[in-house]
Amino acid sequence: MNRKCGHIAIIGAPNAGKSTLVNALVGQKVAIVSPKAQTTRARLMGVAMLGETQMILVDTPGIFAPQRKLDRAMVSAAWDGASGADLIALVVDGRKGAGPKVEQIVEALARREEPKWLILNKVDIARKDKLLALAAKLNELCTFDQNFFISALDGEGIDKIKAAFADVMPAGEWHFPEDQVSDITDRLLASEITREQLYHKLHEELPYAATVVTEQYLERADGSLEIHQQIIVQRDTQRGIVLGKGGQMIKSIGETARHEISELMGGCPVHLYLHVKVKADWDESPEIYEGIGLEWSR
């Protein structure tokens, strides 16, 4: 048997396109994506296969200067996700160029032992001369073994990078069955899909003040799924915004999330019940951290 298996940590600043890249490599959606920064909160593993090679892609929260306790847990989940990886892939938004944020990450990366690759993303909207200058600059700060220019969104360069990843994976038995696409449970994925809709449908700050917890996840005798979720916000006014006028907003969030969950679960009918709850200090609650896959620390 020529099986190979390894871990690739996907790191970068918020909004660089890490989750989009993981989904593209896996070939289906395992991580939620939004135009707003800091969508990914916990570490998630996506499993990509190429021939006899299994690549475990560790999607990490964006790395930034943390302020809240939740932020600190997210950033430490990101660096933890990189520990012991067979390689670390740094994803950079090629349109934005380097800035202090990206440079700080690159400098921290330079001190690490693991092999490092640079992935300049969003080539579909970036200027070519800018991309080349950015690659040159970042390579001065850190030694990258390989450089790639891709668009995770439209698929440009994905096959090439997948083949290159597969090439350097060490020989070894697979860690996941061939048909498993991620390490998160269907229950957690269902919460994430609803949370993604909060990012898509609500104002700038609100999604950051909210979280989603799946309280019940049942398979009914007729094969359909019954899912009860709480959307937890910090203030009464936020509750009003999530509900919307006459309940229109929560209805719309629920409809889109229900369709998407059903699609991800192979088309089975889904009954999704959403409740909005106010809990001012949810981001200080160990159970909620655990529920969203983050480590609690004092």
Ligand SMILES: Nc1nc2c(ncn2[C@@H]2O[C@H](COP(=O)(O)OP(=O)(O)OP(=O)(O)O)[C@@H](O)[C@H]2O)c(=O)[nH]1
């Ligand atoms: N034009 C373009 N947009 C992209 C590309 N890759 C990702 N995006 C968009 O960039 C935004 C952020 O993408 P994500 O995949 O959520 O980024 P992330 O790095 O996981 O973000 P965080 O969760 O904040 O760490 C989304 O609106 C994506 O659709 C790309 O190749 N081209």
